[in-house]
Amino acid sequence: MSTHLLEVRGLHTLYGASHILHGVDLCIEPGQAVSLMGRNGMGKTTTLKSLLGVVTPRSGEVSFKGQRLDALPTWQRMRRGIAYVPEGRGMFHNLTVREHLQMANRPNDRGETQWDYDRVLALFPRLGERLDNLGTQLSGGEQQMLAIGRALLTNPDLLILDEATEGLAPLIRKEIWDVIRLIKQSGISTLIVDKNIQVLKTLCDQHVVLVKGRVAFSGNSQQLLENMSEVESYLSV
Template identity: 80%
Template sequence: MSNLLEVRSLHTLYGDSHVLHGVSFDIKKGQAVSLMGRNGMGKTTTLKSILGVLTPRSGQVRFQDQDLDGLPTWQRMRRDIAYVPEGRGMFHNLSVKEHLLMAARPNQRREVLWDYDRVLATFPRLQERLGNLGTQLSGGEQQMLAIGRALMTNPDLLILDEATEGLAPLIRKEIWDVIRTIKASGVSTLIVDKNIQVLEKICDHHIVLVKGRVMFEGDSQQLLTQRDEVESHLGV
């Protein structure tokens, strides 16, 4: 299985604060990968470094065998990367339907396309709220809309920051079920979340950050074998 995303020796700073210390990992085509760690350990900084929101002091990001270094965020996203940010990023003046339609973009490489009808079939709640503004939805519905909007771009890689943070248990279960469906459709995913029990079942590969360094990397069997050590890093 070939690499879709390659992250090599990222060192990223906020001013004089050195946050990432040589972070490296790969995501292969079709893989679901978890990125775990306590708050403030560098997870979101890693995502922003991949997306070009932050410029690493050194290191390299490659996607689809192409170097992304120096490219602005919008050009990286145009290479079929989609991002669901923490906080969901709703537009105050757009309805649910407009959020979805404005993001629509084909991808000729994909066998399974995520179009408007497919997204609404995956998120029936959105079908009932098409005329509502995105900001009028509940937190769970906003997360569904944020994921649906991202899928409308037909990405090769979907990045989810705090995929189920702050959501009610039943809504979290719905989101995890959708992530399973996304994986089955062939979309690679990079998932930031704290639910190690669910992540070990959904994801193929796992990364744990501690103070901006990769302290664990392995598959689900390795995660299970080293569960006590990983949970100590996560504080659970």
């Protein structure tokens, strides 16, 4: 039986006649942090949407904790222990900070609660000061904190972050990276889409680079360092 937490094999995804993903493979082990990098339009978000079931691949397999997910709707995949912090943060316009957190608060599929309301507020004290504000009234950095806190309250085995620090001020960006390191240390696996290769090469254990919907590089941090000039050429505009 596979020891992989997440295993994606041979994903081919199309939007109409446009062939976006061409046989993408991706594996994440328990407790691992994996980066997914590539220039804009190379298939990173489509890969996430394909493994989450938001879009249906033409072919390929997605397994999580040894069970195939291909036939399951998105909400059932998430209930198996996946949490998603989307690009744009996904705030609900009519919910306060408190309601965003309370809505998500639940044990995992084994009935365990590693993350609860108080622990999330201890991690993000700024949210505790804004509990009665609407999520849409927060700054970009505070919205990202809320989106991560909301995801943690589902007590996931895998946390997926799409454009983890996009558009954030440098100090807030550093704060978010520090939080992601803490999350990794807590034992949660992470799949991180971001452009900051300097942070990702030290934070993540494995790295995948997409070029035009194909895996151009896949390897550990040592292999990334050994092939840095090649990888940077894939990421440069």
